[in-house]
Amino acid sequence: MPQVDQQSEQSESTKVKVVSQTIPRLVVDRILKTKGILFPEGHFEYPVTYEGKVGNHLDTLFVIEPLTQSDAFVDTLVSDICLWLDKEQISFDTIFAPAQAAVQKIVRSLAKKTGASSAFLEYLPQGWFGESLVEGKISPNQNVLVFNGVTQQGRCVGMRLPEFVEKHGGKVVAAAVFAKGTAAGVKDAECRYGSKFYATISVDINVYAPKDCPICSQANSQPLIPWTQMRGAQLRDQKS
Secondary structure, eight states, X not given: OOOBOGGGHHXXXXXXXXXXXXXXXXXXXXXXXXXXXXXXXXXXXXXXXXXXXXXEEEXXXXXXXXXXXXXXXXXXXXXXXXXXXXXXTOOOSEEEEEOOHHHHHHHXXXXXXXXXXXXXXXXXXXXXXXXXXXXXXXXXXXEEEEEEEEESSSHIIIIIHHHHHHHTTOEEEEEEEEEEOOSHHHHHHHHHHGGGEEEEEEEOOOEEXXXXXXXXXXXXXXXXXEHHHHHHHHHHHHHO
């Protein structure tokens, strides 16, 4: 079981809103208090600038890896997604998601429970999506559920993953995430899917292009921390 971070308790009321009406609140509380999952204040870069691609700056960081260190947390999340799927009568053939190890664990569990196949898009360690499938396939006329662990801007489930599906002849019928941000792109995704968009929680995350980042412009600005540094520290703590 992941370690609990008592300092994150105060952040829940100010940064996090539980969206799902069916997931047990006590489990959500335990997830949010898990060490290394939520950094409510700071100056973070996600994705990490890499090979000419420039990452965004965030004032809050949510990391999915600690959730998936607990099989009980994953089981509860998957069960809640299944309740939503049943309620909305969503039928799909394939779950499509980035090949991030933590996300893959959730998707494989969901695929097993629903009888769907799974397909994964290349995912770089810095947080960027690649251009090719690394597992599974998207076939013409397939109904597809797109999934990600966290969507800060909404582009992953609102644009990037659906565009890949549609390029290969599939049809996106719904989208699901554990944590959604509050950026305009998230609202666009919600408009696109309506009730066919699932999120367990909403996290108040401000996302800025580097040139527009107000934290950078402060006289005593906080240093910019790559999100991989926070993820790496959490994983090292679990192994120690």
